[in-house]
């Protein structure tokens with residue numbers, strides 16, 4: 001059994017898709033959900049059992065614990081986590097955690113990296129920048145995580161058109177459809193190669 005730890009800071013729609021995708025799996029266990037945000041919608045989703053009534057324990061941590069101690073890394077190692085999956089997690093992963101899980105941390109970014117990545121480029125800011133630049137397409141990038149924002153090796157990309165009349169909300173919707181369609185399956189592919 002391969003064990004996943006999800007990290008999320010926000011609404012958690014991607015975390016829910018992943019939890020539901022593996023809910024009946026004999027090979028993959030969504031073992032933990034970690035969050036830095038006590039108000040994150042993902043906590044309510046986990047308490048409800050996501051979409052398929054699965055129990056995933058939630059660990060809430062603060063900035064000091066994350067950046068000034070090894071406690072999160074040690075906890076993940078004790079829990080024998082095989083893959084860390086960032087699903088709308090907004091803090092940079094500390095170097096010690098990245099080096100403890102080489103090629104075992106994946107992230108989803110709501111744009112076609114290397115465009116529209118880096119510090120401050122997350123969530124709705126990305127879609128606003130894409131529309132402001134008059135881009136004809138956007139999409140998703142699933143990539144391994146290193147200690148820099150949005151720079152690790154790309155695993156998968158998918159694109160969607162951006163029409164001249166599209167608002168950032170329209171782009172967000174198209175991108176979210178791609179995220180929900182592809183992220184669970186790509187995570188399964190990465191796990192199968194471990």
Ligand code: GAR
Pocket residue numbers: 008009010011012013014015087088089090108109110121122123179
């Ligand atoms: C997703 O669109 C994800 O790509 C983005 O946050 C959203 C989380 O949505 N991540 C980033 O911007 C990371 N730089 P969700 O909470 O509904 O899954």
